[in-house]
Amino acid sequence: MTSTSPLLAQAITKGLLTGMVYGLMALGLSVIFGVMRVVNFAHGELMVVGMYLAWVAFEYLQVSPLLSLPVIAVLFFGAGLRPAARADLSPSSAGPSISSSCCCWAIAIGAGQCLPRHRRPRSRAASRWRRSSTPTSSGPLVFDAVRLHAAHGCCRDRRPALAVLHPHAHRQVDPRRRRQPHGRAGRRPRRAAALRLSPSASVRPAWARPVR
Amino acid sequence: MITIIPVTPFLAAEYTLLAFVIVIVGGLGSMTGALLGGLLIGVSEAVAGLLLQPSLKSMVSFGMLIAGPAAAAAGPVRPRNSS
Numbered sequence: 001m002t003s004t005s006p007l008l009a010q011a012i013t014k015g016l017l018t019g020m021v022y023g024l025m026a027l028g029l030s031v032i033f034g035v036m037r038v039v040n041f042a043h044g045e046l047m048v049v050g051m052y053l054a055w056v057a058f059e060y061l062q063v064s065p066l067l068s069l070p071v072i073a074v075l076f077f078g079a080g081l082r083p084a085a086r087a088d089l090s091p092s093s094a095g096p097s098i099s100s101s102c103c104c105w106a107i108a109i110g111a112g113q114c115l116p117r118h119r120r121p122r123s124r125a126a127s128r129w130r131r132s133s134t135p136t137s138s139g140p141l142v143f144d145a146v147r148l149h150a151a152h153g154c155c156r157d158r159r160p161a162l163a164v165l166h167p168h169a170h171r172q173v174d175p176r177r178r179r180q181p182h183g184r185a186g187r188r189p190r191r192a193a194a195l196r197l198s199p200s201a202s203v204r205p206a207w208a209r210p211v212r
Numbered sequence: 213m214i215t216i217i218p219v220t221p222f223l224a225a226e227y228t229l230l231a232f233v234i235v236i237v238g239g240l241g242s243m244t245g246a247l248l249g250g251l252l253i254g255v256s257e258a259v260a261g262l263l264l265q266p267s268l269k270s271m272v273s274f275g276m277l278i279a280g281p282a283a284a285a286a287g288p289v290r291p292r293n294s295s
Contacts (some may be wrong), residue, residue, distance in 0.1 A: 019254020
């Protein structure tokens with residue numbers, strides 16, 4: 001057992017650090033579920049698209065992944081704003097909806113098929129960047145620098161950033177207020193305007209309303 | 213994440229499932245629960261990869277997916293649902 005205990009300690013350390021990365025990953029899914037009431041089946045696919053974008057930025061533009069990260073985040077936000085406002089991915093108080101999840105699944109399949117797999121699927125890694133960030137060691141334990149960064153980001157208080165990004169992230173969402181992401185009447189989707197005719201109907205999306 | 217794992221297009225479904233497992237283990241809609249569930253799954257995967265087999269680590273996390281809500285439903289303490 002004495003021979004395995006440093007290995008075990010190393011495994012637990014690596015598990016803690018990897019677990020913080022996993023926690024950040026699941027935090028995204030949890031925030032999407034908490035705010036939009038949508039089970040996002042496309043989470044991993046969108047993550048992989050983001051990873052490919054970071055790889056492209058690193059490989060062809062020589063941009064560090066830490067620098068391209070906020071740019072990619074803003075890019076994804078802008079790309080998702082218009083479809084989320086138009087499609088049935090809008091928040092509803094009727095609980096997790098099946099059709100939004102199916103929509104996410106369709107996005108997942110589409111994104112998965114659009115990724116470059118026409119050639120032999122090679123695994124891409126920003127290995128040169130990784131080599132430049134040296135691991136930290138303390139005694140017999142070795143800490144990966146990237147995972148340490150992620151753990152630092154994970155342990156910091158995220159509430160101010162989340163409050164800036166989304167002021168209703170901790171509260172129950174009022175669907176009538178969340179329905180106007182642009183704030184201007186002219187750019188509002190037409191279906192949202194039609195839904196606002198009756199206050200009870202505006203709570204549910206069009207597909208969930210009872211047929212009269 | 214590109215900096216810690218090599219990326220292939222086939223990675224996506226695996227990570228979607230993993231995020232689901234973490235979110236459900238940590239409690240749906242709870243943000244602290246998601247972070248703690250991530251820690252739990254990460255440590256259990258690493259320890260299972262060392263003590264059992266590296267290919268059995270997914271089995272451990274999926275077993276937690278089944279056992280966690282089952283134990284929470286059976287026990288006297290129900291998980292706090294913050295949503």
